[in-house]
Every structure is written in C-alpha cells, then in structure tokens.
Amino acid sequence: MGARVTRADTGRAAGGDVRAHDLVPPEAGSELTLRQLELGTDASHVIGTPIADTLLFVAGGTGSVERDGQSLPLATGSSVLVPAGSSAGVAAGADGLAVVEGTVGPACDLHAPMGPTAVLAQLDHVEPGKATGSRSFQVLFDAGNGSTRATLFVGHIPPGKAPWHYHLYDEIVWVVAGEGRLHLGDTVEELGPGSAFRLHPREVHIVENTRADRELSVLGLFTPAGSPSAAYLEPDVFATYTAG
Template sequence: MLALEGTTPLALRSAALVLAGESAVITAETDGLALLAASVGPGADRHVPLGAREVVVPFAAAADHGAAERRSFRILLGPHNGSTRATMFVGLVRPGKASLHYHLYDEIVWTPSGPGRFHLADGGEELRAGSSFRLRPRQPHVVENTGTGVLELLGVFTPAGSPSAAYLAPDLA
C-alpha cells in the first residue's frame, strides 16, 4: 500500500513515482515485500516533455515494446507519465545474447532473477538474483541470458528517454 496524497494499492511488480518535495509511506500487506528505490538528483537533464502524471504503474499495464535482437521492454516510468528526469523500465531478454552495443544515457540495472552474464569490453560477471551493475554513457556492453526462460532486468537511466535507443558497436567486438 502506498500512502501519497491518499492511499493507493501497489500490485506486485508495480512502480510508484514520488516527486521531489513529496513524502510517501509504503506498507507491506504480505510478507516478502521487495522494494527498490531510485533517486534522481536535480542535476539530471529534464529536457523531455512531461505527460500526465501516473502515481502507480503496474507492470501488467505497461506496454510491451520490441527492441533489438533478443530483447523487449516495458516502460514503467518516463516522460509519458510524469518522470521528467529518468526512465524506469523492465527489460526482457530471451535466451542468448545481443550484439555489443552502447547507449547515450547513464544506467543502473538490477536483476531480480537469473541466470545471466554481463559482458564489457574488458571482462564481465555472472548475473544472479540481486545482482546489479552500472553503465556509463557510451560504455559498450552485452547482457546475455544463459538460462532457458526470460531474464528480467529492472533499469533506471537518465536522462529520460527510450530503452531502445541503442547503438551497435561492431568496431569494438
């Protein structure tokens, strides 16, 4: 349950947008509440247009967007629903790996489950439940799903935009 200007139920796998200057109380109605909070400072770019604010966005209500190769994503929070400085998304990676690529934004990714592997030009690491990593703008990388099901990643990046804005880096492969 989210208490922010009233009470709003939080379904499993929901995102909540609490803006600067607001305070909120989140109460677990069942055991096993997992909460991941991301704070974006005032120095983050906010050049994007602001859509009508949604306080709570359930995963099931977020549209599924295709991305390159073996990936798709659902945008939970972004400019379209009131988050001007950052985008929060769930990335869905099918078994295998995509090409080496990079983004123009600063990104932090958390892995709710695994298995997978995160590759950088100079090495990599295994991804298991609870793993996280940071990508700097223009840092070439690959996320590989080493399992048989869909690997989910929860990402937050700034400045706000689209998770599909990726640039292939064939010269770095």
C-alpha cells in the same frame, strides 16, 4: 577493470523492521543511486527527498503506498514515482514487502512533460515495446507519466546475447529474474536475481542470458529520460550486424 556487479543480502526483515541495502551508491558524474529495502510484516517507511526524484519497484510481497491523500495497493510489479520535494508512505502487508528504490538527482536533464503525473504504474498493465533483436521492454515511468528526469523500465532478454553495444544514457540495472552474465571489456561477471550494476554513457557492454529455457528480466533506470531501445554499435560491429 574491477568488479562491477553487486548483490544485497537477501535475508528477510523481522516483523515491523525495515532493512536497507545500498546496491549502487552515489558516484561522481552520475545522478543515479539504487538500494534495496526489505519491510517486515506491517512495517512502514517514508520515501522521498527534497532534491531527488524517487522511483520504487516492488520485487515481492504486498502492501500499500499513501501519497497526496491517496492509498493505493502494492504488489509484485508495482512501481511508484515520488517527485523531488514530496514524500510517500509505504506500508508492508502480512507477507512483508521487498522494494528496489532508485533516486535521480537534480542535475539531470529535464525532458519536456508528455502527460499527467502518475503515482502508480503496474507492470501487468504496460504494453511491451521492441528493443535490439528479439528483446522487448515495458516502460513503467518516463516523461509520458511524470518522470521527466529518468526512465524506469523492465527489459526482457531472450536466451543468448546481443552484439557489443552502448547507450548514450547513464543507467543502473537490477536483475528481476533469470541468470546471465555482464560482459565489460575482458571482464565477465555472473548475474542472478538481485544483482545490480551501473553502466556509464557510451560504455560498450553485453548483457547475456545464459539460460536456454527462460528470459532474463532486468529493471533499468536511466537518465536522461528516453527510450530503452536506443542502442548504438561500434563501426566494426555495425558492419556485420543485421537487426532481426
């Protein structure tokens, strides 16, 4: 199995400039992509496509987003939804702006809407949910606030690792903070801030937190929309696993 983990150049964009780094490019059979954008001081950028939903996560800096006549502030932990066929303008402040941009193509299953569409979500305002073992997650966008094609969330992984497991959804993961390892079969790859990788449906894996003193925080984007807690075990693992 070849290398799966990628990482962008972390150099900062000059004032007024916009730098783009493809992290997880398009792939046959998947509707998800991920790239990183660095906006220099006072730089601006228009996001949105005619056919794909776009979701942004602010990794650092400050700025603003303008959509449908609204101008809203952006800070670390902010997330923005731009549905297919619409656009939004993102502007960096004095400190510049670092964002991760995911796109979700039109062939994804559409979840029934479960609430009004939001433009902005803020990580600090989201209650955590419980995942496998002592892991937790915070959902930024899903069918409850307008993202009917995909779920965007931040997962918090304590020191150690979960058992081998898989998901039914197609997913891209980006490391927000911390250090760890991705286990896929016999392949083990190191993870750090800015690392990104794709997980295919039913691909058995482990994401391990190798630091004993802090959580590993990851941004996840997956389709179809649903709960990040939906994890499945192989029969031999299930027989020996006790949820804690």
